[in-house]
Amino acid sequence: MASSDLQAVKRRIRSVTSMEHITNAMKLVSAAKLRRAKTSFEKSNQYLHFITDSIAEIFNNTGEVPEKYLEGGREIHNTCYIVITSSRGLCGSFNSNIIKIAEEEMAKDENPLLFTIGTRGRDHFAKRGYTICQDVATPPENFTFLDSQELSSPIIEMYDKGEIDKVVLVYTSYLSQLEQAATKVQLLPFSADLDPEVMKQNKEVEYEPSVGDVFNYLVPKYMETMLYGAIIESATCEHAARRMAMENATDNAREMLGDLSLYYNRARQAAITNELIEVVSGSEALS
């Protein structure tokens, strides 16, 4: 065994070791960020249903809700997609899953309009010639409710003007530490698929200033809250996905290190044996 081969293996061991250090550190960072993101996600998620409940109640208790936000209120020509990806890579299939679902959805439309959150999605779709109305590069973990309000107000405006007739949100939903799923939700028009039996109240409810005003306030609010919720949920998923990816990378690096050092030790031992044989046979030849 040539000594140059030994040296090459040694160099590889060194590089794999430093890579293992990096992925391990990233795993720890992601785990810490995941914990933080998860608490804020869980907190906000807990209260999201209040808004949807209120909308459902109004819807089921009065007949006079304005039609513009409701399913079937108008024909659907242009659809707007809000796609939430990450701004950083090294998170496994997190972004590609989202992009796959988004592309599947958008294939149904002739001219889909895009709002992207996170640079990964923006780059992907810009390269493929999609119309991107607006992109937000703020990393999802720094998103505040105000940001999501600013993002959703132009969308609602476009919807009110009739430039878009449907809003679909594509994001990653958090199932567990190990499992996240790319999902899509239709935000507008508000789907009226609610069970009237369950929600029906017998008491008279007073609306102020009027049922229509309250409803028109609640639906955009619902969209803002959903968007905000989806963004922090996606951020949580991103960290979870990155943690998993980095854990796998660390495991693979360790496995590789094991194989490499076994190979290295064998090669070294073979070289020693070889030299011994040479010495012994040399002395035998002399005697």
Place this chain on the structure above:
Amino acid sequence: MARMAQNLVSVEVITPEKLFYKGDVELVICRTLTGDEGFMAGHQWATKLLDIGELRIKEEDKDQYLRAAVAGGFIDVKDSIVIYTDAAEWAQDIDANRAQIAKERAEKWLADNPEEDEAEQLKREAALRRAVTRLTIYEAGTKKINTL
């Protein structure tokens, strides 16, 4: 002075980030679009939109209101009360300097750009009203004005 046992109503104040307040209270006063309105136990069921303004909560057997600035939202009155708002801040937590700066910034912008587009104008005016509300509530809180 021994008080009568009051009827209490459970109140939750929710912001997108967190549960701001939860408790059983005697009275909640908030600024609806048509003016300040108080809610007690047994109020008729209602859903009302809230303006930017002060939220006052009177807990059982307390002499003072808990005061907070809220940035609009809605109140849902049923057997219990749920207040949903975009942002809420207790009087004692208000950063008066920041509110002052925000107020001046909004005033300056409105003075400098009198003919900007309407949406931006409305946004700045809302910012100004939020800042003014926060300042007023902060001042009321520090002077310990007792409105009971």
